[in-house]
Amino acid sequence: MKILVPVKRVIDYNVKVRVKQDQTGVELDNVKMAMNPFDEIAVEQALRIKEAGEADEIIIVSIGPIQSQETIRTALAMGADRGIYIDAPHETEPLSVAKLLASVAGKEKPGLIMCGKQAIDDDNNQTGQMTAAILGWSQATFASSVSLNKGNAKVVREIDGGLETINVKLPAVITVDLRLNEPRYASLPNIMKAKKKPIDTLTTEELNVEVEPRLSIIKIEEPSTREAGIKVNSVEELVEKLQAEAKVI
Amino acid sequence: MTILVIIEHDNENILPATFNAITAALKLDKPIEALVVGKDVQQISEAASKIEFISKVIVADGAEFAHNLAENMAPLIKKIAKSYSHIFTPATTFGKNIMPRTAALLDVMQISDIIEVISSDTFKRPIYAGNALATVRSSDPIKLITVRSTAFEAAEKSGGAAEIISVEGTGSVGLSEYVSTEQSGSERPELTSAGIVISGGRGMQDKSNFAMLENVADKLGAAVGASRAAVDAGFAPNDYQVGQTGKVVAPELYMAVGISGAIQHLAGMKDSKVIVAINKDEEAPIFQVADYGLVADLFEAIPELDSKLS
Numbered sequence: 001m002k003i004l005v006p007v008k009r010v011i012d013y014n015v016k017v018r019v020k021q022d023q024t025g026v027e028l029d030n031v032k033m034a035m036n037p038f039d040e041i042a043v044e045q046a047l048r049i050k051e052a053g054e055a056d057e058i059i060i061v062s063i064g065p066i067q068s069q070e071t072i073r074t075a076l077a078m079g080a081d082r083g084i085y086i087d088a089p090h091e092t093e094p095l096s097v098a099k100l101l102a103s104v105a106g107k108e109k110p111g112l113i114m115c116g117k118q119a120i121d122d123d124n125n126q127t128g129q130m131t132a133a134i135l136g137w138s139q140a141t142f143a144s145s146v147s148l149n150k151g152n153a154k155v156v157r158e159i160d161g162g163l164e165t166i167n168v169k170l171p172a173v174i175t176v177d178l179r180l181n182e183p184r185y186a187s188l189p190n191i192m193k194a195k196k197k198p199i200d201t202l203t204t205e206e207l208n209v210e211v212e213p214r215l216s217i218i219k220i221e222e223p224s225t226r227e228a229g230i231k232v233n234s235v236e237e238l239v240e241k242l243q244a245e246a247k248v249i
Numbered sequence: 250m251t252i253l254v255i256i257e258h259d260n261e262n263i264l265p266a267t268f269n270a271i272t273a274a275l276k277l278d279k280p281i282e283a284l285v286v287g288k289d290v291q292q293i294s295e296a297a298s299k300i301e302f303i304s305k306v307i308v309a310d311g312a313e314f315a316h317n318l319a320e321n322m323a324p325l326i327k328k329i330a331k332s333y334s335h336i337f338t339p340a341t342t343f344g345k346n347i348m349p350r351t352a353a354l355l356d357v358m359q360i361s362d363i364i365e366v367i368s369s370d371t372f373k374r375p376i377y378a379g380n381a382l383a384t385v386r387s388s389d390p391i392k393l394i395t396v397r398s399t400a401f402e403a404a405e406k407s408g409g410a411a412e413i414i415s416v417e418g419t420g421s422v423g424l425s426e427y428v429s430t431e432q433s434g435s436e437r438p439e440l441t442s443a444g445i446v447i448s449g450g451r452g453m454q455d456k457s458n459f460a461m462l463e464n465v466a467d468k469l470g471a472a473v474g475a476s477r478a479a480v481d482a483g484f485a486p487n488d489y490q491v492g493q494t495g496k497v498v499a500p501e502l503y504m505a506v507g508i509s510g511a512i513q514h515l516a517g518m519k520d521s522k523v524i525v526a527i528n529k530d531e532e533a534p535i536f537q538v539a540d541y542g543l544v545a546d547l548f549e550a551i552p553e554l555d556s557k558l559s
Contacts, residue, residue: 011377013513016380016512017377017380017381019381026376026377026381093358094349094358094359095352095353095356095357095358095359098353120377120378120493121376121377122376122383123361123362123374123375123376123377123378124359124361125345125349125361125362126352126361127349128349129319129345129346129348129350129353130349130350130352130353132320132350133323133349133350133351133352133353133354134353137424138320138424138425139319139320139346139350139425140425141319141342141345141346142342142345142346144487154428157342158342158487159342159343159430160341160342160343160439160441160496161432161433161439161488162430162431162432162433162488163430163431164316164427164429164430164431165427165428165429165430165431166316166318166425166426166427166428167425167426167428168424168425169423169424169425172424178494179487213358214357214358214387214388214389215358215360215385215386215387215388216385216386216388217383217385218384218385218386219383219384220376220381220382220383220384221381221384222381222382223375223379223380223381223382226519226524226537226538228536228537228538228539228542229524229539229540229541229542230540230542231536231541231542231543231544232541232542232543233543234543235543235545235550235553236557238525238541238543238554239554239557239558241541242502242523242525242541246502246523246540246541248445248501248502248522248523249445249469249502249558
């Protein structure tokens with residue numbers, strides 16, 4: 001079985017995001033970029049499935065500007081087998097990404113697509129579910145545990161107020177949540193090995209997908225900042241303020 | 250055109266975030282209908298018909314809808330979608346699971362997690378964990394929208410008398426099955442809908458110390474939360490986590506105890522009405538967003554707070 005793992009290049013989660021002065025977007029120039037953290041968890045899970053003998057090949061797909069190839073290379077250094085880079089604008093929307101992934105899945109015939117539950121840049125939380133819909137596959141979102149068994153996947157999902165277990169038929173799309181695993185670091189020998197692993201390049205035309213956006217961005221702005229309030233000197237003063245001034249208790 | 254709101258429920262009650270989604274839908278000043286999907290949902294349908302400003306309740310009752318499986322729900326929503334200009338649902342794990350699948354079936358680009366309705370095609374939503382706000386305009390014929398519940402007041406639960414009509418289900422597609430649910434099993438209010446939240450961070454030092462916060466929470470009728478640092482350290486369970494990668498809350502009162510205030514945590518609570526920070530490090534960034542800051546050792550301050558509330 002093949003596992004397809006889509007990965008997105010995003011601003012590193014440790015970087016403080018700055019909105020551009022002209023309100024057209026956020027500053028991306030000279031900003032440290034990295035693999036979307038949720039996608040790293042998806043790569044790790046795919047590797048573990050392969051190491052358990054339940055998959056033969058892990059294919060990494062990244063869609064975006066040319067530098068996305070570096071993100072693919074990072075996943076190859078973790079242990080994935082080969083990459084597919086799809087040349088597309090940075091702003092390609094989840095609906096188009098899902099169509100591109102579905103098109104790749106049509107060629108590669110994976111048994112599983114494993115991806116992050118959301119990208120930490122646009123916070124849409126859509127791509128996995130949309131890909132499953134287009135392919136007509138089952139979906140398991142927000143996975144905190146995944147086990148494969150005879151053409152099925154048993155997935156524990158992190159839902160509001162608890163955990164839900166479902167069984168989905170393969171092929172399936174699984175979107176992963178934060179606590180599924182702790183991704184490994186690439187070792188130096190694996191980083192060297194990854195340089196020799198193949199990355200194919202495809203265009204949106206070759207995949208026959210229209211990537212024209214449906215949402216236009218009117219503006220991107222800074223959220224209003226909160227002012228620091230006052231310091232109180234004692235618990236007694238705090239309780240008094242909350243009762244008499246803020247009237248919240 | 251009419252708006253459809255998909256009701257989130259647990260078969261006993263309509264879940265609170267639905268009422269916030271209705272308020273968001275009301276901003277467009279159009280007729281609103283409600284969709285109830287599930288198995289044996291008569292009680293929910295009746296409750297939905299009483300919500301103010303709901304003109305009609307559409308019910309799809311069938312075994313295939315018993316556990317909100319997206320594979321079965323999305324084709325049903327698609328089937329009825331053409332009668333509507335907008336479909337709203339809360340941006341809870343329920344909405345996040347079913348809505349994108351429906352959007353792809355309709356070939357439209359969903360607008361996720363909105364915090365403001367600007368016009369019938371333009372909405373504001375947070376990106377980069379709330380560190381930037383995007384105003385986006387949709388060119389799709391049907392707008393599929395999930396609503397961040399903390400950004401809208403809850404709609405009135407009563408005052409309406411809508412007619413209830415049934416629609417045929419679309420059957421089970423047989424791709425997935427529900428196995429079980431493990432509730433976090435707390436008597437306290439749900440984190441995202443609680444009026445008061447008291448959260449502990451790494452400063453709590455130990456799992457057992459969370460009992461101190463729970464005592465205070467019970468006196469205030471509050472929910473208990475935690476920072477990611479506290480969750481990662483094993484002091485608190487996963488579903489306590491408030492922040493970018495956890496839950497986003499905006500209660501009347503948020504108390505951060507022993508929490509330094511990492512960006513990732515602030516993203517999950519900075520829209521709270523009143524923020525209290527208790528931390529022994531007076532340089533902690535949490536004080537920059539707190540309305541009331543108390544520089545103190547939490548192991549003295551919390552028991553004292555507990556006794557003052559008694």
